[in-house]
Amino acid sequence: MTPSLGRSANGSPPTLADVAERAGVSRQTVSNAVNNPDLLRADTLARVQLAIDELGYLPNRAARNLRTRASHLIGLRILPAQEGTANATMDRFVHSLVEASREAGYHVLLFTGDPTDPVAGYDDLLRSTAVDAFVVTDTYLGNPQAAWLAGRRAPFVAFGRPWDDPGADHPWVDVDGAAGAELATKHLIGRGHERIAWLGWRKDSFIGEDRRSGWTRAMRAHGFATTGLASRTEDTVASGREASAVLLDEAVPSAFVCASDTLAMGVLHTLAERGLHPGRDVAVVGFDDSMVAQLVPPGLTSVRQPLEEVAVMVVRALEGLLSHPPRRADDVLLTPALTVRGSS
Amino acid sequence: MTPSLGRSANGSPPTLADVAERAGVSRQTVSNAVNNPDLLRADTLARVQLAIDELGYLPNRAARNLRTRASHLIGLRILPAQEGTANATMDRFVHSLVEASREAGYHVLLFTGDPTDPVAGYDDLLRSTAVDAFVVTDTYLGNPQAAWLAGRRAPFVAFGRPWDDPGADHPWVDVDGAAGAELATKHLIGRGHERIAWLGWRKDSFIGEDRRSGWTRAMRAHGFATTGLASRTEDTVASGREASAVLLDEAVPSAFVCASDTLAMGVLHTLAERGLHPGRDVAVVGFDDSMVAQLVPPGLTSVRQPLEEVAVMVVRALEGLLSHPPRRADDVLLTPALTVRGSS
DNA sequence: TTGAAAGCGCTAACAC
DNA sequence: GTGTTAGCGCTTTCAA
Secondary structure: OOOOOOOOOOOOOOOHHHHHHHHOOOHHHHHHHHHOHHHOOHHHHHHHHHHHHHHOOOOOHHHHHHHHOOOOEEEEEOOOOOOOOOOOHHHHHHHHHHHHHHHOOOEEEEEOOOOOOOOOOHHHHHHOOOOOEEEEOOOOOOOOHHHHHHHOOOOEEEEOOOOOOOOOOOOEEEEOHHHHHHHHHHHHHHOOOOOEEEEEEOOOOHHHHHHHHHHHHHHHHOOOOOOOOEEEEOOOHHHHHHHHHHHHHHOOOOEEEEOOHHHHHHHHHHHHHOOOOEOOOEEEEEEOOOHHHHHOOOOOEEEEOOHHHHHHHHHHHHHHHHOOOOOOOOOEEEOOEEEOOOOO | OOOOOOOOOOOOOOOHHHHHHHHOOOHHHHHHHHHOHHHOOHHHHHHHHHHHHHHOOOOOHHHHHHHHOOOOEEEEEOOOOOOOOOOOHHHHHHHHHHHHHHHOOOEEEEEOOOOOOOOOOHHHHHHOOOOOEEEEOOOOOOOOHHHHHHHOOOOEEEEOOOOOOOOOOOOEEEEOHHHHHHHHHHHHHHOOOOOEEEEEEOOOOHHHHHHHHHHHHHHHHOOOOOOOOEEEEOOOHHHHHHHHHHHHHHOOOOEEEEOOHHHHHHHHHHHHHOOOOEOOOEEEEEEOOOHHHHHOOOOOEEEEOOHHHHHHHHHHHHHHHHOOOOOOOOOEEEOOEEEOOOOO
8 A cells, every 4th residue: 555645654755765766866866856857867767756656755945054054035024013003014024924935945934032122033033044044124213133133143134124234234125215205295295285294203313304304305396385284193093193283283284195005094094084084175185095095085195115026136136145155135225106085 | 373263173063083082082981971970980081071072062963864864854745835915824824933943952844846736846855855744724624634644644734724624643733713703702702793794705615614603603603694694706805805795785793703804904995995993893703813914094903823832832742752662642622822913 | 850862754965 | 867875953761
């Protein structure tokens, strides 16, 4: 009787030796059949392949990892989800990264760490050679992990520019936030708005200032005033609500461009309180195209980051770093798109 | 000069042999210091520990995995995110699972597979012994993966009851959807509502029918009619909008209990179109406590699944399965809670 | 309490 | 083209 697929007689998965015996060749020949098929004569390859299929053989990962000094695993640290915000960007990115990695033959290993220690978790994975490389996502607020990883000579690619260290020599992929905000502002200008307010993050956020510059650029290009029309606050609904209420009272904008969907939802709250209708009375554009933007009536126009593309480029850069010899991929700055909905 | 932490002279991480040499003991003694410290004499242990710390030694995962036949990796398959729905339950669960796994010494390996083939991806990971076990999440709609994994004798724990196979003998953890819907309905009854509509999924969804039964139970317990007050539809905003419009016209409910936040958002769309205010004119309760529920004005009351607890119980069951000898943990049915917001 | 030997399953290097 | 040898770094067994 044929052993059941994927299990040899002793109950554990078949090994190279099992296949070799069945095909009547040496173990090395089986290894070559798997890794360098063109080295084998056609009939030998066919015989080995048959045995492989019959046994359902797949190389043992641990053994292969040990020998090749590679795990084909990519580490990604995820932070606890922020309740009460629309920040699902990371979750969307995780999906995209898993997909893109798979196509390159990698799996994604998720880990967490003490949120107060930006480097926690990386160290152990690195020292135990559990992953081949990392994808680093939270490059904002002067995060030390890029420098730390670089110091350890750990291969990694960043999703996000090295804002505070332009000389950093790791590859990165980012989305042009200024272009996104500019797109949003121009869209509103095209709809006839002139008094367009900016609702953004506090000044110490590089990403926030970058996005804000897109708004400024579009406004200036059309000769519209920006004075008194900008507000910087925390990334919470409550802050967005308060800030938009103040702006409405003091600057009377007819439209808002926001640094996040969370802040945009704050604007919607203010409008709801005042009996104003988004899109009809006041236009609102958010940033990130979160599920909230898609679902809230009448739909929130929002800047959408091309995370699928980001993931593909990140993996491409990773492949470069992990090839022999290592290649450093060019940095990539992608342009977001605008998803127009009822709120504008 | 001391070699830099985590790297021996030749540039790769230090090994057992490096530590042994430095501490003047055999490799085996170092291994014991790591895995069975009580076997060593106190002073030997201290000496070895010092060398370990100085070198920044951590056991190589691949080697350890090969030897112990365990990867300390848990596989979780994630499906492509459904745009246009509020279904971020999976993302929340991923976070919780990563956290719970870490505390048990496991990492989470994410993978995808052809969405049309429910078993794709599992097979390779299993045969290559890349993961120790799986967490299976999409147990609805007669999904064959549980039976398939069981047939392969692969250790796995399900988040979700084996609805279509009550005799399945794998451990599972689930949330009591009926209790959740009952909680929601009773909450509305307590607010004075009597004509409470049910907006749910199509009849072939076990989960949908389970949740619906909670509504029925609460209504019957109070002697309220349910005839004409229930609607079953697809889990999309558009379906929820249409179905709620029909219900409002034909059955004139004063409140809605929905099988998902997505459907609840559909109700909010209908209310917005008709100039009705959620919470003031018509009460609405959703299911899942998604970010949308938290952010939409005036806040959507929603049933919240205790996913953190689910993850902890899942990992506990996993630990049982992977211990020697394997233990099958008791099945767990957790009760959700209601998060009350402006919509009710 | 510590050390020596063997081997997990694989692939790199080399010999035939 | 194919087979042989060696060894990746670790833990299990057994001997000292």
